[in-house]
Amino acid sequence: MPAAPLADRVRQGDVRALARAISLVENDATEGARLVGELFPHTGRAWVLGVTGPPGAGKSTLVDRIAAALRATGATVGILAVDPSSPFSGGAILGDRVRMPSHAGDAGVFIRSMATRGHLGGLARATADAALVLDAAGRDCIIVETVGVGQDEVEIVAMADVCLVTLAPGAGDEVQALKAGMMEIADVFAVNKADREGADRAVADIEAMLGLQGPEPGGWAVPVVKTVAVRGHGIEALLAAVARFRAQAPREISRRRRQRSEFHLRTALAGAFMERVAARVPPAALAALAARIAAREIDPYAAAREVLRQICGEPEAEA
DSSP: OOHHHHHHHHHTTOHHHHHHHHHHHHHOHHHHHHHHHHHGGGOSOOEEEEEEOOTTSOHHHHHHHHHHHHHHTTOOEEEEEEEOOOTTTOOOOOOHHHHOGGGTTOTTEEEEEEEOTTOSSSSOTTHHHHHHHHHHTTOSEEEEEOOOOOTTOOGGGGTOSEEEEEEOTTTTHHHHTTSHHHHHHOSEEEEOSTTSTTHHHHHHHHHHHHHHHOOOTTSOOOOEEEOBGGGTBTHHHHHHHHHHHHHHOHHHHHHHHHHHHHHHHHHHHHHHHHHHHHHHSOHHHHHHHHHHHHTTSSOHHHHHHHHHHHHHOOOOOOO
8 A cells, every 4th residue: 555545544543554554664664664754744742651671570561551541541552562583583472462451442552562673772673663653643652662671671761751660579670770771761660569579678779779879850859669560559650650750851851852853863874774785785795795704804894894885985994
């Protein structure tokens, strides 16, 4: 389907068109870019909640409960749940529809699983484009749930208006919060599975580290909220903390949206560059360069300059 008719159906909230549009931005760089171009003037209204944290912290269950609470207020929700891809087959389980069954019959909640396809940082390459599609479709809130790979999963800060870091006590997860990356991106901490032993200690440890770090720019004191997502406990308090951040930190959110635009631009540039490489440099030539690198005949940077010379016609720079 051409981009313009599909864009019209997306803007009308057609769920099938929404699913097809996200598949397009994932799989077809050229048509996906055209679709984003059609939809982009109609975006900018949704707010984005990023949910990250170590595996096993209950992120999917928490997202499920947050979506239900938002729906109770009349808000429409789009969920982008990113799953890791196999390094061997490239496939992913994409099981978040199974983990969020309560919204199966609710047209006000759209859930889409996305494979990382080898992209690092906890997000899929096309996550930003998929969020734009959901925004254009009129979703009020977009929740992005990251892979859950540990404290290096900080790319979400370039995607979200509000970053929620989820931890669970008793499995060492709280230690992850004490590492700089997770501490710096969190606007709100959720200590989930708070009915477990050690929950109070986890809260105290996080609060102690936050005290050493001092308040965030604008005076925001990062709250730590205890939740038991499987029972729905603490969800209202968690969303209240998120709402306070949105109300108290408009300048920070505006800065993040500018940062998101730069992130999206850089992602688009990287994709366009690799398309040009694929069009101009035969796979055999790239394989030959890789073989020379493996044989220590050339270093990776010199090989990259060789590729640049082939596609841009620029003289090779001095090492």
